[in-house]
Amino acid sequence: MNRFAILLAFTLTTVATAQSFTFNRDVLPILQKNCQSCHRPNQIAPMSFLDYKSTRPWAKAMKTAVASRKMPPWFADPGVGHFRNDRTLSAEDIDVISKWADSGAPEGDAKDAPSPVAWPDKGWQIKPDLIVDMPEFKVPAKGLLEWTDITIPSPFKEDTWITSMEILPDHPELIHHIGVLFRPHTPDVQYFKPEWAMIPRDESGSAYPKKKGERAQTAGSGQQRVGTITIEASYVPGISAFDYRIYGAGKLVPAGTDIVFSMHYTPNGTAAIDHSKLGFTITKKEPALRYMTFAISSPSDAESFAIPPNQPNWESPTxxxxxxxxxxxxxxxxxxxxxxxxxxxxxxxxxxxxxxxxxxxxxxxxxxxxxxxxxxxxxxxxxxxxxxxxxxxxx
Ligand code: HEC
The missing domain is CATH 2.60.40 (Immunoglobulin-like)
Structure with missing residues:
Protein backbone atom coordinates (compact mmCIF):
# COMPACT_ATOMS: atom_id res chain seq x y z
CA MET A 1 0.00 0.00 0.00
CA ASN A 2 2.68 2.37 1.03
CA ARG A 3 4.71 1.72 -2.03
CA PHE A 4 1.74 2.43 -4.19
CA ALA A 5 1.19 5.83 -2.55
CA ILE A 6 4.80 6.82 -3.10
CA LEU A 7 4.66 5.80 -6.71
CA LEU A 8 1.56 7.88 -7.20
CA ALA A 9 3.21 10.92 -5.70
CA PHE A 10 6.18 10.38 -7.97
CA THR A 11 3.95 10.20 -11.03
CA LEU A 12 2.28 13.46 -10.11
CA THR A 13 5.61 15.20 -9.79
CA THR A 14 6.58 14.03 -13.24
CA VAL A 15 3.38 15.48 -14.70
CA ALA A 16 4.03 18.82 -13.02
CA THR A 17 7.54 18.98 -14.52
CA ALA A 18 6.25 18.13 -17.98
CA GLN A 19 3.90 21.11 -17.68
CA SER A 20 6.65 23.69 -17.41
CA PHE A 21 6.39 25.34 -20.77
CA THR A 22 9.25 26.70 -22.85
CA PHE A 23 9.34 29.29 -25.58
CA ASN A 24 10.83 27.00 -28.20
CA ARG A 25 8.64 23.98 -27.66
CA ASP A 26 5.29 25.37 -26.53
CA VAL A 27 4.94 29.11 -27.08
CA LEU A 28 6.55 29.67 -30.49
CA PRO A 29 4.10 27.39 -32.36
CA ILE A 30 1.19 29.43 -30.95
CA LEU A 31 2.87 32.70 -31.94
CA GLN A 32 3.57 31.44 -35.47
CA LYS A 33 -0.05 30.49 -35.99
CA ASN A 34 -1.84 33.35 -34.25
CA CYS A 35 0.41 36.34 -33.76
CA GLN A 36 3.29 36.62 -36.25
CA SER A 37 1.05 37.71 -39.12
CA CYS A 38 1.05 41.11 -37.36
CA HIS A 39 3.90 40.77 -34.86
CA ARG A 40 6.90 40.78 -37.18
CA PRO A 41 8.99 43.56 -38.74
CA ASN A 42 7.11 45.87 -41.15
CA GLN A 43 3.70 44.73 -40.02
CA ILE A 44 1.17 46.66 -37.97
CA ALA A 45 2.13 45.49 -34.49
CA PRO A 46 4.81 47.53 -32.73
CA MET A 47 6.95 44.55 -31.68
CA SER A 48 8.14 41.32 -33.27
CA PHE A 49 7.44 37.86 -31.88
CA LEU A 50 9.66 36.05 -34.35
CA ASP A 51 12.30 35.01 -31.84
CA TYR A 52 12.91 34.64 -28.14
CA LYS A 53 15.01 37.78 -27.76
CA SER A 54 12.34 40.16 -29.07
CA THR A 55 9.46 38.28 -27.42
CA ARG A 56 10.88 37.78 -23.93
CA PRO A 57 10.35 41.36 -22.64
CA TRP A 58 6.63 41.04 -23.51
CA ALA A 59 5.95 37.78 -21.65
CA LYS A 60 3.88 39.34 -18.85
CA ALA A 61 2.04 41.67 -21.24
CA MET A 62 1.29 38.68 -23.48
CA LYS A 63 -0.29 36.83 -20.60
CA THR A 64 -2.51 39.82 -19.79
CA ALA A 65 -3.39 40.41 -23.45
CA VAL A 66 -4.37 36.81 -24.19
CA ALA A 67 -6.14 36.15 -20.89
CA SER A 68 -8.34 39.24 -21.41
CA ARG A 69 -8.77 38.23 -25.08
CA LYS A 70 -7.54 41.64 -26.19
CA MET A 71 -5.11 39.70 -28.40
CA PRO A 72 -5.36 38.38 -31.00
CA PRO A 73 -7.97 40.96 -32.05
CA TRP A 74 -11.23 39.31 -33.08
CA PHE A 75 -14.74 40.71 -32.80
CA ALA A 76 -17.16 38.18 -34.30
CA ASP A 77 -19.45 36.92 -31.57
CA PRO A 78 -18.82 33.25 -30.90
CA GLY A 79 -21.83 31.18 -31.79
CA VAL A 80 -22.59 32.99 -35.06
CA GLY A 81 -20.70 31.55 -38.01
CA HIS A 82 -17.32 29.86 -38.44
CA PHE A 83 -14.47 31.78 -39.97
CA ARG A 84 -11.36 30.65 -41.76
CA ASN A 85 -9.29 33.55 -40.44
CA ASP A 86 -10.44 33.24 -36.81
CA ARG A 87 -7.26 33.49 -34.72
CA THR A 88 -9.00 33.24 -31.36
CA LEU A 89 -6.83 31.26 -28.95
CA SER A 90 -8.10 28.06 -27.34
CA ALA A 91 -8.26 27.90 -23.55
CA GLU A 92 -5.23 25.54 -23.67
CA ASP A 93 -3.14 28.02 -25.67
CA ILE A 94 -3.99 30.79 -23.21
CA ASP A 95 -2.99 28.50 -20.39
CA VAL A 96 0.35 27.70 -22.04
CA ILE A 97 1.24 31.39 -22.53
CA SER A 98 0.11 32.29 -18.99
CA LYS A 99 2.03 29.49 -17.27
CA TRP A 100 5.11 30.14 -19.38
CA ALA A 101 5.04 33.84 -18.42
CA ASP A 102 4.48 32.98 -14.73
CA SER A 103 7.41 30.57 -14.65
CA GLY A 104 9.98 33.15 -15.78
CA ALA A 105 9.42 32.74 -19.53
CA PRO A 106 12.18 30.17 -20.16
CA GLU A 107 13.66 29.81 -23.63
CA GLY A 108 14.10 26.03 -23.59
CA ASP A 109 16.07 23.94 -26.02
CA ALA A 110 16.59 25.33 -29.52
CA LYS A 111 16.12 21.88 -31.02
CA ASP A 112 12.47 21.85 -29.80
CA ALA A 113 11.64 24.93 -31.89
CA PRO A 114 9.49 24.56 -35.01
CA SER A 115 11.15 25.75 -38.21
CA PRO A 116 10.52 29.45 -38.85
CA VAL A 117 7.54 30.37 -41.00
CA ALA A 118 8.62 31.47 -44.47
CA TRP A 119 6.94 34.90 -44.30
CA PRO A 120 7.02 36.61 -47.68
CA ASP A 121 9.78 39.04 -48.56
CA LYS A 122 9.75 42.78 -47.84
CA GLY A 123 6.44 42.53 -46.05
CA TRP A 124 4.47 41.14 -49.03
CA GLN A 125 2.03 38.40 -48.06
CA ILE A 126 1.35 37.49 -51.68
CA LYS A 127 4.29 37.12 -54.06
CA PRO A 128 3.21 39.77 -56.55
CA ASP A 129 3.74 39.31 -60.31
CA LEU A 130 3.06 43.00 -60.85
CA ILE A 131 3.82 45.90 -58.50
CA VAL A 132 2.35 49.38 -58.92
CA ASP A 133 3.91 52.37 -57.14
CA MET A 134 1.29 54.48 -55.50
CA PRO A 135 1.69 58.24 -55.78
CA GLU A 136 3.81 59.83 -53.05
CA PHE A 137 1.70 61.61 -50.50
CA LYS A 138 2.97 64.34 -48.18
CA VAL A 139 1.34 63.86 -44.80
CA PRO A 140 1.76 66.95 -42.62
CA ALA A 141 2.53 66.67 -38.91
CA LYS A 142 -0.78 68.17 -37.90
CA GLY A 143 -4.25 68.94 -39.17
CA LEU A 144 -7.14 67.14 -40.72
CA LEU A 145 -6.82 65.67 -44.21
CA GLU A 146 -9.91 65.11 -46.29
CA TRP A 147 -10.11 61.80 -48.13
CA THR A 148 -8.10 62.35 -51.28
CA ASP A 149 -8.44 60.49 -54.59
CA ILE A 150 -5.54 60.10 -57.00
CA THR A 151 -5.87 58.36 -60.38
CA ILE A 152 -2.96 56.58 -62.03
CA PRO A 153 -2.67 55.11 -65.54
CA SER A 154 -3.60 51.50 -66.09
CA PRO A 155 -0.91 48.91 -65.48
CA PHE A 156 -3.07 46.47 -67.52
CA LYS A 157 -2.35 46.61 -71.24
CA GLU A 158 -4.77 43.74 -72.00
CA ASP A 159 -7.77 42.16 -70.29
CA THR A 160 -6.23 40.59 -67.21
CA TRP A 161 -7.35 38.09 -64.60
CA ILE A 162 -5.96 39.04 -61.23
CA THR A 163 -5.92 36.34 -58.57
CA SER A 164 -4.85 38.36 -55.54
CA MET A 165 -4.04 41.91 -54.61
CA GLU A 166 -2.26 43.52 -51.71
CA ILE A 167 -1.52 47.03 -50.56
CA LEU A 168 1.88 47.35 -48.93
CA PRO A 169 1.69 50.41 -46.71
CA ASP A 170 4.79 52.57 -46.38
CA HIS A 171 3.67 54.42 -43.23
CA PRO A 172 0.99 52.21 -41.68
CA GLU A 173 0.88 54.44 -38.60
CA LEU A 174 -0.52 57.30 -40.74
CA ILE A 175 -2.98 55.36 -42.87
CA HIS A 176 -6.57 54.99 -41.80
CA HIS A 177 -7.47 53.45 -45.12
CA ILE A 178 -6.46 53.28 -48.75
CA GLY A 179 -9.23 52.27 -51.11
CA VAL A 180 -8.43 50.82 -54.53
CA LEU A 181 -10.99 51.55 -57.23
CA PHE A 182 -10.97 50.57 -60.90
CA ARG A 183 -12.21 53.22 -63.32
CA PRO A 184 -12.75 52.65 -67.05
CA HIS A 185 -10.33 54.88 -68.91
CA THR A 186 -11.72 58.13 -70.29
CA PRO A 187 -9.71 60.56 -72.46
CA ASP A 188 -10.28 63.47 -70.06
CA VAL A 189 -8.82 61.70 -67.04
CA GLN A 190 -6.18 63.67 -65.15
CA TYR A 191 -3.49 61.45 -63.72
CA PHE A 192 -1.62 62.05 -60.46
CA LYS A 193 -3.83 65.04 -59.53
CA PRO A 194 -5.12 64.88 -55.97
CA GLU A 195 -8.84 65.45 -55.64
CA TRP A 196 -10.85 65.82 -52.48
CA ALA A 197 -14.32 66.76 -51.34
CA MET A 198 -14.81 70.36 -50.20
CA ILE A 199 -16.48 69.70 -46.90
CA PRO A 200 -17.39 72.87 -44.98
CA ARG A 201 -16.13 72.48 -41.40
CA ASP A 202 -16.22 74.60 -38.27
CA GLU A 203 -13.00 75.45 -36.43
CA SER A 204 -13.16 72.23 -34.38
CA GLY A 205 -13.04 70.21 -37.61
CA SER A 206 -16.69 69.11 -37.48
CA ALA A 207 -18.48 69.09 -40.81
CA TYR A 208 -21.65 71.13 -41.27
CA PRO A 209 -24.52 68.79 -42.02
CA LYS A 210 -25.39 68.15 -45.63
CA LYS A 211 -28.98 68.26 -46.83
CA LYS A 212 -30.64 65.15 -48.18
CA GLY A 213 -29.23 64.30 -51.61
CA GLU A 214 -26.64 67.08 -51.43
CA ARG A 215 -23.12 66.21 -52.58
CA ALA A 216 -19.94 67.89 -51.49
CA GLN A 217 -18.15 69.95 -54.14
CA THR A 218 -14.89 68.45 -55.32
CA ALA A 219 -11.61 70.30 -55.30
CA GLY A 220 -8.24 69.58 -56.89
CA SER A 221 -8.45 68.20 -60.41
CA GLY A 222 -12.23 68.38 -60.28
CA GLN A 223 -12.99 64.98 -61.79
CA GLN A 224 -15.88 63.09 -60.27
CA ARG A 225 -14.96 59.73 -58.88
CA VAL A 226 -18.44 58.38 -58.41
CA GLY A 227 -20.29 56.69 -61.24
CA THR A 228 -19.62 53.26 -62.60
CA ILE A 229 -16.62 52.41 -60.49
CA THR A 230 -16.60 50.11 -57.48
CA ILE A 231 -14.22 49.72 -54.63
CA GLU A 232 -12.09 46.63 -55.30
CA ALA A 233 -9.97 46.40 -52.20
CA SER A 234 -9.00 48.51 -49.29
CA TYR A 235 -6.09 48.61 -46.94
CA VAL A 236 -7.11 49.16 -43.36
CA PRO A 237 -4.98 48.33 -40.33
CA GLY A 238 -5.16 44.55 -40.06
CA ILE A 239 -6.17 43.75 -43.64
CA SER A 240 -3.93 44.34 -46.60
CA ALA A 241 -4.12 41.24 -48.82
CA PHE A 242 -7.02 39.72 -50.70
CA ASP A 243 -6.36 36.29 -52.13
CA TYR A 244 -8.94 34.84 -54.52
CA ARG A 245 -6.77 31.79 -55.33
CA ILE A 246 -8.08 29.86 -52.35
CA TYR A 247 -11.48 29.83 -54.08
CA GLY A 248 -10.09 29.18 -57.55
CA ALA A 249 -11.42 32.64 -58.41
CA GLY A 250 -10.14 35.80 -60.06
CA LYS A 251 -11.17 39.34 -60.95
CA LEU A 252 -11.26 40.37 -64.57
CA VAL A 253 -9.77 43.80 -65.19
CA PRO A 254 -10.48 45.13 -68.69
CA ALA A 255 -7.49 46.49 -70.63
CA GLY A 256 -6.80 50.14 -69.95
CA THR A 257 -8.68 50.31 -66.64
CA ASP A 258 -7.28 53.19 -64.60
CA ILE A 259 -6.72 52.81 -60.88
CA VAL A 260 -8.01 55.32 -58.36
CA PHE A 261 -6.51 55.37 -54.89
CA SER A 262 -8.73 56.83 -52.22
CA MET A 263 -6.44 57.82 -49.39
CA HIS A 264 -7.34 58.65 -45.84
CA TYR A 265 -4.34 59.75 -43.81
CA THR A 266 -4.39 60.71 -40.15
CA PRO A 267 -1.50 63.03 -39.14
CA ASN A 268 0.13 61.89 -35.88
CA GLY A 269 2.58 64.68 -34.99
CA THR A 270 5.41 63.69 -37.36
CA ALA A 271 5.35 64.76 -41.00
CA ALA A 272 6.20 62.04 -43.52
CA ILE A 273 6.03 61.17 -47.19
CA ASP A 274 4.03 58.02 -47.75
CA HIS A 275 4.90 55.89 -50.74
CA SER A 276 2.83 52.73 -50.50
CA LYS A 277 2.65 50.00 -53.14
CA LEU A 278 -0.04 47.85 -54.71
CA GLY A 279 0.78 44.31 -55.85
CA PHE A 280 -1.13 41.77 -57.94
CA THR A 281 -0.77 38.14 -58.87
CA ILE A 282 -2.15 37.41 -62.32
CA THR A 283 -3.08 34.32 -64.33
CA LYS A 284 -3.31 33.65 -68.06
CA LYS A 285 -5.98 30.99 -67.59
CA GLU A 286 -9.55 32.07 -66.92
CA PRO A 287 -10.41 31.03 -63.36
CA ALA A 288 -13.48 28.87 -62.67
CA LEU A 289 -15.13 31.58 -60.57
CA ARG A 290 -15.30 35.32 -60.76
CA TYR A 291 -14.61 37.23 -57.55
CA MET A 292 -16.72 40.35 -57.05
CA THR A 293 -16.49 42.94 -54.28
CA PHE A 294 -19.41 45.16 -53.34
CA ALA A 295 -19.85 47.88 -50.77
CA ILE A 296 -23.32 48.62 -49.45
CA SER A 297 -24.05 51.46 -47.10
CA SER A 298 -26.74 52.98 -44.94
CA PRO A 299 -27.97 56.34 -46.27
CA SER A 300 -25.46 58.90 -45.01
CA ASP A 301 -27.25 62.20 -45.67
CA ALA A 302 -27.87 64.34 -42.62
CA GLU A 303 -31.60 63.74 -42.52
CA SER A 304 -31.47 59.94 -42.46
CA PHE A 305 -28.22 59.66 -40.57
CA ALA A 306 -28.01 62.15 -37.71
CA ILE A 307 -26.85 61.05 -34.29
CA PRO A 308 -28.59 63.31 -31.78
CA PRO A 309 -26.22 65.08 -29.35
CA ASN A 310 -25.30 63.04 -26.26
CA GLN A 311 -27.13 59.98 -27.56
CA PRO A 312 -24.93 57.00 -26.68
CA ASN A 313 -27.05 54.33 -28.34
CA TRP A 314 -28.60 55.63 -31.53
CA GLU A 315 -29.89 53.14 -34.05
CA SER A 316 -28.77 53.85 -37.60
CA PRO A 317 -30.81 52.99 -40.70
CA THR A 318 -29.93 49.62 -42.22
C1 HEC B 1 -4.24 41.49 -36.51
C2 HEC B 1 -2.93 41.84 -36.02
C3 HEC B 1 -2.48 41.28 -34.68
C4 HEC B 1 -2.50 39.96 -34.27
C5 HEC B 1 -2.94 38.74 -35.06
C6 HEC B 1 -1.95 39.97 -32.94
N1 HEC B 1 -1.62 41.24 -32.55
FE1 HEC B 1 -0.89 41.79 -30.74
N2 HEC B 1 -0.95 43.75 -31.32
C7 HEC B 1 -1.28 44.19 -32.57
C8 HEC B 1 -1.15 45.64 -32.61
C9 HEC B 1 -1.41 46.53 -33.80
C10 HEC B 1 -0.76 46.04 -31.33
C11 HEC B 1 -0.51 47.47 -30.84
C12 HEC B 1 -1.78 48.21 -30.63
C13 HEC B 1 -2.54 47.75 -29.46
O1 HEC B 1 -1.94 47.50 -28.38
O2 HEC B 1 -3.79 47.66 -29.56
C14 HEC B 1 -0.64 44.82 -30.55
C15 HEC B 1 -0.28 44.80 -29.22
C16 HEC B 1 0.01 43.64 -28.51
C17 HEC B 1 0.50 43.62 -27.14
C18 HEC B 1 0.73 44.82 -26.27
C19 HEC B 1 -0.57 45.01 -25.55
C20 HEC B 1 -0.60 46.13 -24.60
O3 HEC B 1 -1.59 46.15 -23.86
O4 HEC B 1 0.29 46.98 -24.64
C21 HEC B 1 0.68 42.31 -26.81
C22 HEC B 1 1.22 41.78 -25.50
C23 HEC B 1 0.26 41.52 -27.95
N3 HEC B 1 -0.14 42.35 -28.96
C24 HEC B 1 0.29 40.16 -27.98
C25 HEC B 1 -0.23 39.39 -29.03
C26 HEC B 1 -0.27 37.95 -29.03
C27 HEC B 1 0.28 37.08 -27.91
C28 HEC B 1 -0.85 37.59 -30.18
C29 HEC B 1 -1.18 36.20 -30.66
C30 HEC B 1 -1.77 35.31 -29.71
C31 HEC B 1 -1.18 38.80 -30.92
N4 HEC B 1 -0.77 39.86 -30.19
C32 HEC B 1 -1.79 38.83 -32.17
C33 HEC B 1 -1.70 43.43 -33.64
C34 HEC B 1 -1.92 42.06 -33.60
Missing part, protein backbone atom coordinates in the same frame (compact mmCIF):
# COMPACT_ATOMS: atom_id res chain seq x y z
CA UNK A 319 -27.82 48.97 -45.32
CA UNK A 320 -29.60 46.70 -47.78
CA UNK A 321 -28.95 44.96 -51.08
CA UNK A 322 -30.49 42.14 -53.13
CA UNK A 323 -28.41 39.52 -54.95
CA UNK A 324 -29.51 39.52 -58.59
CA UNK A 325 -27.50 36.37 -59.38
CA UNK A 326 -26.75 33.15 -57.60
CA UNK A 327 -23.36 33.29 -55.94
CA UNK A 328 -21.22 32.13 -53.04
CA UNK A 329 -20.49 34.49 -50.20
CA UNK A 330 -16.97 34.28 -48.78
CA UNK A 331 -15.96 37.53 -47.07
CA UNK A 332 -17.54 40.25 -44.93
CA UNK A 333 -16.05 43.45 -43.65
CA UNK A 334 -18.18 45.68 -41.45
CA UNK A 335 -16.95 49.25 -41.60
CA UNK A 336 -18.09 52.07 -39.37
CA UNK A 337 -16.46 55.17 -38.00
CA UNK A 338 -15.65 56.41 -34.54
CA UNK A 339 -19.19 56.18 -33.17
CA UNK A 340 -19.90 52.71 -34.61
CA UNK A 341 -20.78 50.23 -31.85
CA UNK A 342 -22.14 47.05 -33.32
CA UNK A 343 -23.32 45.51 -36.56
CA UNK A 344 -24.70 42.29 -37.89
CA UNK A 345 -25.19 40.79 -41.34
CA UNK A 346 -28.51 39.05 -42.03
CA UNK A 347 -29.70 37.17 -45.05
CA UNK A 348 -33.36 36.93 -45.96
CA UNK A 349 -33.75 34.09 -48.44
CA UNK A 350 -36.37 34.08 -51.22
CA UNK A 351 -38.46 31.59 -49.19
CA UNK A 352 -38.60 34.14 -46.34
CA UNK A 353 -36.23 32.30 -43.98
CA UNK A 354 -33.60 34.38 -42.20
CA UNK A 355 -30.03 33.71 -41.13
CA UNK A 356 -27.60 35.91 -39.22
CA UNK A 357 -24.18 35.25 -40.70
CA UNK A 358 -22.04 37.69 -38.74
CA UNK A 359 -22.57 39.45 -35.46
CA UNK A 360 -20.06 41.97 -34.15
CA UNK A 361 -21.28 43.28 -30.82
CA UNK A 362 -18.12 45.16 -29.84
CA UNK A 363 -16.97 46.93 -32.96
CA UNK A 364 -13.49 48.47 -32.61
CA UNK A 365 -12.84 51.51 -34.79
CA UNK A 366 -9.10 50.85 -34.67
CA UNK A 367 -9.56 47.27 -35.86
CA UNK A 368 -11.16 47.04 -39.28
CA UNK A 369 -11.19 43.28 -39.44
CA UNK A 370 -12.60 41.15 -42.24
CA UNK A 371 -14.38 37.88 -41.62
CA UNK A 372 -13.81 35.05 -44.06
CA UNK A 373 -16.42 32.28 -43.96
CA UNK A 374 -14.97 28.84 -43.21
CA UNK A 375 -17.11 27.45 -46.03
CA UNK A 376 -18.43 29.54 -48.94
CA UNK A 377 -22.16 30.11 -48.42
CA UNK A 378 -24.50 29.47 -51.38
CA UNK A 379 -26.77 32.47 -51.95
CA UNK A 380 -29.83 31.95 -54.14
CA UNK A 381 -30.79 34.71 -56.57
CA UNK A 382 -33.20 37.16 -54.90
CA UNK A 383 -31.68 36.82 -51.42
CA UNK A 384 -31.56 40.08 -49.48
CA UNK A 385 -28.55 41.14 -47.42
CA UNK A 386 -29.14 43.48 -44.50
CA UNK A 387 -26.42 45.17 -42.48
CA UNK A 388 -28.01 46.42 -39.31
CA UNK A 389 -27.35 47.57 -35.80
CA UNK A 390 -27.65 44.77 -33.26
CA UNK A 391 -30.14 46.68 -31.16
CA UNK A 392 -32.79 45.68 -33.66
CA UNK A 393 -32.51 42.14 -32.29
CA UNK A 394 -34.72 43.32 -29.46
CA UNK A 395 -37.69 43.87 -31.78
Missing amino acids: AEATFTEECELVWMQPHMHLRGKDMSYDLIFPDGSKQTILSVSHYGFNWQLGYELAKPLKIPKGTKLIGRPLRQFAE
